[in-house]
Amino acid sequence: MKKVVLFVIVVVFLAIQSHAEVLRIGLLKIEDVAPVVIAKQKGFFKQAGLNVKIVYFNSALERDAALEAKKIDAEIADPIAAVLLNESGFGVKIVSVALGVKPTEGIFSLLASPSSDIEKLSDLKGKTVAISRNSIIEYVLDRILKPRGIKVKKVEIKKMPLRVEMLLKGRVDAALLPEPLATYALMRGAKLIYSDAYFKKSISHTVWVFRANYLKKHPDVCVKFKKAYNKAVKLINKDPNRYRKTIEKIARVPKLIKSDYIIPHYTPFERLRCSDFYSYVNWMMEKKLINREPSCCEIEYACGK
Numbered sequence: 001m002k003k004v005v006l007f008v009i010v011v012v013f014l015a016i017q018s019h020a021e022v023l024r025i026g027l028l029k030i031e032d033v034a035p036v037v038i039a040k041q042k043g044f045f046k047q048a049g050l051n052v053k054i055v056y057f058n059s060a061l062e063r064d065a066a067l068e069a070k071k072i073d074a075e076i077a078d079p080i081a082a083v084l085l086n087e088s089g090f091g092v093k094i095v096s097v098a099l100g101v102k103p104t105e106g107i108f109s110l111l112a113s114p115s116s117d118i119e120k121l122s123d124l125k126g127k128t129v130a131i132s133r134n135s136i137i138e139y140v141l142d143r144i145l146k147p148r149g150i151k152v153k154k155v156e157i158k159k160m161p162l163r164v165e166m167l168l169k170g171r172v173d174a175a176l177l178p179e180p181l182a183t184y185a186l187m188r189g190a191k192l193i194y195s196d197a198y199f200k201k202s203i204s205h206t207v208w209v210f211r212a213n214y215l216k217k218h219p220d221v222c223v224k225f226k227k228a229y230n231k232a233v234k235l236i237n238k239d240p241n242r243y244r245k246t247i248e249k250i251a252r253v254p255k256l257i258k259s260d261y262i263i264p265h266y267t268p269f270e271r272l273r274c275s276d277f278y279s280y281v282n283w284m285m286e287k288k289l290i291n292r293e294p295s296c297c298e299i300e301y302a303c304g305k
Contacts, residue, residue: 020046020049020050020051021049021050021051021218021220021221021224022051022053023045023050023051023052023053023073023074023218023221023225024052024053024055024071024072024073024074025052025053025054025055025072025073025074025075026055026056026057026063026066026067026071026072026074026075027054027055027056027057027063027075027076028056028057028058028059028060028063028076029056029250029251029252030076030178030250030251031099031179031180031247031250031251031263031264032076032098032099032106032206032264033076033098033250034232034236034243034246034247034250034251034266035229035232035233035236035266036052036054036076036229036232037054037246037250038232038235038236038243038246039052039228039229039231039232040052040054041246042231042232042235044227044228044229044231044232045224045225045228047228048224048225048227048228049224050221050224050225050228055071055072060077060081063075063077064077064081064085067085067090067092067209067211068085068088068090070211073210073211073214074208074209074210074211074214074225075208075209076098076206076207076208076209077206077207077209078135078136078204078205078206078207079094079136079205079207079272079276079277079280080134080135080136080139080280080283080284080289081135081136081209082094082207082209082299083280083281083284083290083294083299084284084289084290085209086294086298086299087290087291087292087294090211091211091212091213092209092210092211092212092299093209093210093211093212093215093299093300093301094207094208094209094271094272094277094299094300094301095207095208095209095210095215095222095225095226095269095271095300095301095303096207096208096226096229096269096270096271096272096303097205097206097207097208097267097270097271097272098205098206098207098208099205099206099264099266099267100202100204100205100206101202101205101267101270102202102265102267103196103197103198103199103200103201103202103203104197104264104265105202105264105265105266105267106178106179106204106205106206106264107178107179107182107195107196107197108136108137108140108176108177108178108182108195108196108204109176109177109178109179109182109186109192109194109195109196110129110141110144110174110175110176110192110193110194110195111167111174111175111176111177111182111185111186111190111191111192111193112124112173112174112190112191112193113167113168113169113170113172113173113174113190113191114168114170114188114189114190114191115170116170116173116174116191118173118174118191118193119191119193120193121144121145121148121150121193121194122148122150123193124145124150124152124173124174124193125150125151125152126151126152126153127152127153127173127174128152128153128154128155128172128173128174129141129152129153129154129155129172129173129174129175129176130155130157130163130166130167130172130174130175130176131154131155131156131157131175131176132156132157132158133154133156134287134289136204137176138154139204139280139283140176140196140203140204141154141176142283143196143199143203143283144194144196152174155172157172157175160177160178160181161181163175163177163181164177164181164184164185167185167190168185168188168189168190174193179251179264180251180252180253180254180257180261183257183260183261184254184256184257187256187257187260188256202276203276203279205272205276207272210222210301215301222301222303222304223303223304225303226269226303226304229268229269230268230269233266233267233268234268236263236266237265237266240263241263243263244263247263248261269303271300271302271303272300274296274300277296277299277300278296281293281294
């Protein structure tokens, strides 16, 4: 009798899984994506009725191209990338912030070369700063420097490992870096000049982005994703060290800084504030990256209660 009951349970489970919505998620190997990876490992997506397939990419360019080609259905990006995708005619929706609800999440650090004489922000005047143009990196740099009237020579170095190398060898005076590369550079002698964690309110965010057509076709997927995601967030925040090795592997944390690496506090699903959205949009308008100002409600998506 027990064998019959077990057989029935297995058949029902397999039937449910066969009807589970397929969600292909494109990820970069960064700390921001940890809740999704852990949610999949723990089976939270299956429990929510989702068949999640994770596809890793080496660059944001490759990831966005896959989204446009409909090879993936969702990704973690930043608001600037999301707006650019939307304005190019490819409809996307921002469903939640990943990191950046608080200033201490998803930190960007402005670092000076070990060999430079730069000690404070004002010392950067006229100096070279390595960034990636027309990206959240340049946005953060402008948010730090523009209010202070500090003008620098921006040097385009898209590949972050190369940006670190150029900084440490003194080929640029300074660079703006995310974690864990910023901590690695500090351990190698770079000097912390400023961080966006110093702001009272967060100025940089990563966000979860879905194809608009996919959400239209599968309106229940976002709620299921949110349920599984929040479950993983709760687990990580409750005992971060339990998932340290997994997160270090995901974020490719260098061995040199593993003992100093701080696991970020992950925030449950939360919509990007419209005030933050328009801050990005206004910067993009000033840079002439877009020709019109999209509205907050146009690109954001309410993912259930």
